[in-house]
Amino acid sequence: MSYREKFTGELQSLTDEVIDLGVLCYDRLQGVTNLLSMDDIEPARDLVSGDVEANRREYNINSQAVTLITTQAPVATDTRIIISSIKIAYDLERISDNISNLAEVRKRVKITNEKLLLRLRTMEQLASLMLKDVYAAYLDQDTSLCKEVYERDEDIDSLFVHVTTSDIFEDSDLFVSGQSQLCAKYLERIGDHVKNIAEHVYFVITGEKIEKID
Amino acid sequence: MANIKERNEIKKTVDTATLEDKTQGETKPEIIREPIFKTNNFNLWYGDNHALQDINLTFNKNEISAIIGPSGCGKSTFVKSLNRMVELVPIVRTEGEILYRDQDIFERKFTVEELRTKVGMVFQKPNPFPKSIYDNVAYGPRVHGIRKKQILDEIVEKSLRDAAIWDEVKDRLNENAIGLSGGQQQRICIARALATEPDVILMDEPTSALDPISTTKVEDLMQELKKNYSIVVVTHNMQQAARVSDTTAFFYQGYVVEHDDTKVIFENPRDQRTEDYVSGRFG
Numbered sequence: 001m002s003y004r005e006k007f008t009g010e011l012q013s014l015t016d017e018v019i020d021l022g023v024l025c026y027d028r029l030q031g032v033t034n035l036l037s038m039d040d041i042e043p044a045r046d047l048v049s050g051d052v053e054a055n056r057r058e059y060n061i062n063s064q065a066v067t068l069i070t071t072q073a074p075v076a077t078d079t080r081i082i083i084s085s086i087k088i089a090y091d092l093e094r095i096s097d098n099i100s101n102l103a104e105v106r107k108r109v110k111i112t113n114e115k116l117l118l119r120l121r122t123m124e125q126l127a128s129l130m131l132k133d134v135y136a137a138y139l140d141q142d143t144s145l146c147k148e149v150y151e152r153d154e155d156i157d158s159l160f161v162h163v164t165t166s167d168i169f170e171d172s173d174l175f176v177s178g179q180s181q182l183c184a185k186y187l188e189r190i191g192d193h194v195k196n197i198a199e200h201v202y203f204v205i206t207g208e209k210i211e212k213i214d
Numbered sequence: 215m216a217n218i219k220e221r222n223e224i225k226k227t228v229d230t231a232t233l234e235d236k237t238q239g240e241t242k243p244e245i246i247r248e249p250i251f252k253t254n255n256f257n258l259w260y261g262d263n264h265a266l267q268d269i270n271l272t273f274n275k276n277e278i279s280a281i282i283g284p285s286g287c288g289k290s291t292f293v294k295s296l297n298r299m300v301e302l303v304p305i306v307r308t309e310g311e312i313l314y315r316d317q318d319i320f321e322r323k324f325t326v327e328e329l330r331t332k333v334g335m336v337f338q339k340p341n342p343f344p345k346s347i348y349d350n351v352a353y354g355p356r357v358h359g360i361r362k363k364q365i366l367d368e369i370v371e372k373s374l375r376d377a378a379i380w381d382e383v384k385d386r387l388n389e390n391a392i393g394l395s396g397g398q399q400q401r402i403c404i405a406r407a408l409a410t411e412p413d414v415i416l417m418d419e420p421t422s423a424l425d426p427i428s429t430t431k432v433e434d435l436m437q438e439l440k441k442n443y444s445i446v447v448v449t450h451n452m453q454q455a456a457r458v459s460d461t462t463a464f465f466y467q468g469y470v471v472e473h474d475d476t477k478v479i480f481e482n483p484r485d486q487r488t489e490d491y492v493s494g495r496f497g
Contacts, residue, residue, distance in 0.1 A: 004494045073453055075480045075492045207482030 007072050011081055014064050018085050021057045021092045022135055028054075028099045029128050029190070033120045035103060036111040036183065044106035047099065054096035061089040080207060084200040091193040091200070095131075098186040098193075105186075109179045115168045116180055119159055123187040126156050130194040138201045146202040149194065150210050156191035160184050248275040250414060250444045251296060256310035258291060260303065265291050267468045269310075273414075273461075278436055278445045280455035280476065283465030284491065289448045292465065293416050296446065297333040298326050314414075331358070334407030338419040340399035342391035342406070347374075347383050350391045350402055354410040369409050376442075377405035378435045397428020404435065408443075415439065417447040421454065433458050452492055456480045464488045 028050055035044045065086045068074065074082055111117060130149050137145035163184040202210045251273040258266035266288045273279040281289045294300040295312060298319060312319045319329055342350050351370045360366060370387070374380040379401040383394070391402050400420060407415055417436075421429040436445055436458050449455050455462050456476060463473040464487075472479065472488045483489045490496055
């Protein structure tokens with residue numbers, strides 16, 4: 001096998017690792033807001049401890065990327081794939097952290113406000129769809145889908161603004177409403193990280209930064 | 215509701231502020247590029263072999279221009295055309311123009327000697343004359359009729375200093391240049407090229423026969439030389455082209471596939487063949 005073939009294989013395994021981490025985060029995200037209203041606290045505890053795996057995988061991606069940079073002196077698309085793998089892995093790891101933070105909230109309080117839960121659930125689903133679509137955008141090398149995902153973060157942002165400025169907390173006690181606001185913040189951050197990933201994927205494909213559509 | 219309105223107001227002011235910052239940051243001082251070599255539809259044949267096809271390139275003053283491409287793509291032939299050395303091969307035929315400072319180098323009134331004084335060349339293998347270090351560097355000026363010892367001394371010292379080898383050889387100028395290391399010999403050859411006060415230095419794989427330390431020295435030297443000279447360098451070493459040059463031209467099968475700022479060629483080339491070549495997929 002030529003060096004170039006070996007290098008191509010190693011690049012492929014690097015991107016596969018990033019995709020695996022993405023799938024792990026996607027799975028962790030599913031139903032995270034349902035935990036907040038659950039009577040049983042165990043699923044939340046399990047979710048928190050699952051973060052270790054995401055950290056381990058991020059570390060592996062980084063060390064593989066470092067090895068490729070030092071041994072292959074990559075250029076052009078190869079460089080973009082390696083650098084973006086590091087960045088995407090970081091964003092995914094942060095998404096996983098925020099999922100754990102959401103689960104941590106359930107260890108402290110149980111949220112019963114249905115109005116609020118509905119909004120949080122919507123934020124979760126929006127983020128989850130963005131993550132799914134950014135993966136599809138990578139597979140199909142679809143730049144317009146990258147842009148779309150990038151723009152869709154605004155939906156989560158406006159829900160966040162809505163949750164934090166509306167009167168849906170009026171009945172709750174102060175501690176519970178504080179914790180609820182944190183949940184909204186964590187979900188909003190997850191949206192931001194997926195938005196970043198869309199930017200990185202766009203960069204891998206085009207070598208350029210996403211121009212905001214006005 | 216009032217809250218949201220207020221937020222939007224704040225957001226607007228922040229947005230416009232960052233917008234202004236951005237436009238201010240983008241006004242870079244424009245780099246003025248002065249062309250030194252320009253080729254217009256240059257073609258070259260070795261007998262029936264059409265080795266260079268419609269080459270249109272511009273090299274600028276005080277820049278390092280790299281030429282890359284797989285073996286046999288015509289890059290050495292092209293560089294040797296720039297000082298008409300390629301004419302030493304009897305079966306060569308050319309068409310089109312090569313303008314050096316807006317003057318066609320193939321015009322009758324432009325002599326080869328005049329051209330080669332202005333356009334010096336350094337080769338892949340260090341090729342010092344089997345003479346003393348001093349005589350190697352003084353060779354060109356002597357050919358041009360300079361006989362005064364004092365002037366020759368000055369030229370030799372300046373050239374050796376410019377080639378970053380003065381400190382290593384100043385105490386043994388009368389020793390034979392063949393006794394030096396490969397890296398030192400190469401810098402002696404660069405000094406020899408500098409002694410005739412050229413304008414452009416052509417380098418045909420100047421470091422491919424050198425060890426990494428000598429290579430670094432020659433590359434550092436190129437950065438220094440670029441302040442006063444213009445350099446065209448042929449290299450097989452991708453990383454070298456990426457490190458040292460300002461612009462890069464990619465030759466393939468006698469054509470120029472892409473010529474752009476080095477940053478573009480190595481980070482985001484426009485042509486798939488360039489991408490494949492610089493990332494080692496062929497060649």
